[in-house]
Amino acid sequence: MKYILIIITYFCVFLQKNCAQVTDLTRVEYTYFPQRGSDNSFRRFRTFVNIPLKLNDKGAFLVPKLEYRNVNFDYKDPTTFSTDRLDKFQHFEVGLGYTFKMSKDWRFAVQGGVIAASNFQNDKLIGDDLITTGSIFFIKNKKNDGLEKPWRLILGLRYSTTAGMPIPLPFVNYFKRFDPKFSYTLGVPKTNIKYYLNKKNVFQGLVTLDGFFANIQNNRVLVQNEGSVQADSISMTIVLAGLGYEHFFTKHLLMYTYAGFTVLNDIRLRDTNRDDVLTINDTNTFYIRAGLKFKI
Numbered sequence: 001m002k003y004i005l006i007i008i009t010y011f012c013v014f015l016q017k018n019c020a021q022v023t024d025l026t027r028v029e030y031t032y033f034p035q036r037g038s039d040n041s042f043r044r045f046r047t048f049v050n051i052p053l054k055l056n057d058k059g060a061f062l063v064p065k066l067e068y069r070n071v072n073f074d075y076k077d078p079t080t081f082s083t084d085r086l087d088k089f090q091h092f093e094v095g096l097g098y099t100f101k102m103s104k105d106w107r108f109a110v111q112g113g114v115i116a117a118s119n120f121q122n123d124k125l126i127g128d129d130l131i132t133t134g135s136i137f138f139i140k141n142k143k144n145d146g147l148e149k150p151w152r153l154i155l156g157l158r159y160s161t162t163a164g165m166p167i168p169l170p171f172v173n174y175f176k177r178f179d180p181k182f183s184y185t186l187g188v189p190k191t192n193i194k195y196y197l198n199k200k201n202v203f204q205g206l207v208t209l210d211g212f213f214a215n216i217q218n219n220r221v222l223v224q225n226e227g228s229v230q231a232d233s234i235s236m237t238i239v240l241a242g243l244g245y246e247h248f249f250t251k252h253l254l255m256y257t258y259a260g261f262t263v264l265n266d267i268r269l270r271d272t273n274r275d276d277v278l279t280i281n282d283t284n285t286f287y288i289r290a291g292l293k294f295k296i
Contacts, residue, residue: 025050029291031210033238033262036285039076042236042267044069044212046291050097059101065113067093071212073234073267077280080223081231085121089214089234092116095133102138109137121217128215128232133160134168143175151176154187162213162274192244202246206258210238210289220269222278229277231269239264240287257290 031044048067055062069091075083095113102108111134118129135158143150152175157168173187184193189209196202213235220231242260249255267280 024048024293024295025052027291027293029289029293031287031289033285033287035265035267035281035283037283038281039074040281041074043072046070048093059099059107061099063097063099063111065093065095065097065111067091067095069117069212071214075280081220085119085218086216086220086234089117089119089212091212091214105140105142107137107139107141109135109139111135111137117212117214119214119216126215126217129217131160131162131213133158135159136168143177149176149178200248202248204244204246205242206244206260207239207241207263208258210240210287211236216269222269224277230271231277232272233270233274234268235270236267237264238262238266238287242287252296253292253294255290255292257288259286259288261285262287 026049027047029044029046031046032042034041046067046069048065050063050065053062053064054060071089071091073087073089075086093113093115095111097109097111099107099109113133115131115133116125116129117131118125120129135156137154137156139155140153143152154171154173156171158171159168171188173185175183175185177183181196182194183196185191190206192204192206192208194202194204213233215233216231222229222231239262240258240260241263242258244256244258246254246256262284265284266282268276269278269280271277
């Protein structure tokens with residue numbers, strides 16, 4: 001059970017980033033949701049850029065990546081410990097990918113990166129702030145071949161030092177446009193069905209995952225009935241069910257927004273073994289995310 005919870009909590013969050021960024025070149029995004037039943041609230045600004053550098057005429061590219069996230073978590077619940085400098089977390093990521101065509105239909109991609117995620121209370125980087133990640137993808141894309149029912153399949157393996165597992169973990173993502181007006185995606189982190197009103201306006205019903213993980217510098221000591229425990233990190237896992245809208249300014253540039261209600265809302269402090277020491281809030285609540293992205 002412990003490993004199952006670790007997979008759900010961490011791996012799906014990292015899946016979200018990498019599945020989405022297979023086709024997204026750049027994105028600017030803002031997320032907000034209040035915490036129902038308390039005065040807590042969560043706000044996040046996120047931006048990233050992938051820069052494809054063509055290596056040859058056979059479809060090989062080197063892809064450097066930069067990402068930044070700024071998380072503001074208003075933590076106003078009464079506590080037995082200081083919440084000073086627990087309201088702002090930052091995430092910096094540097095990555096490098098390589099991709100090439102294996103055949104007419106199949107493409108291979110590999111990506112590695114280093115993340116610094118922390119409240120940076122000491123105004124410097126320490127070893128516990130660092131996370132290393134690695135992924136491999138096999139992509140079969142039949143979306144641009146003039147097919148009546150285009151589709152795409154992504155198979156992959158993902159490893160992260162925050163997952164708590166010594167092996168890479170697999171994932172599958174499948175897209176199909178089964179009608180001129182409808183398509184669906186099955187997989188993690190996002191399952192949806194889309195309705196294409198026209199070339200510029202798309203609506204969808206969706207279930208998707210979101211979350212974050214960060215180290216806490218100057219670890220907090222929590223006084224509990226059985227004694228005291230130490231909180232080394234903070235993490236959040238969100239499962240959202242709702243509606244989405246996309247407006248295409250061009251074929252590749254679009255605005256999007258998702259709004260709905262969480263069906264899982266789990267924010268918690270964890271110790272050095274990634275075990276929960278305090279659940280901050282698990283009451284389901286309203287959620288909204290919006291942004292701009294440029295994709296291929």
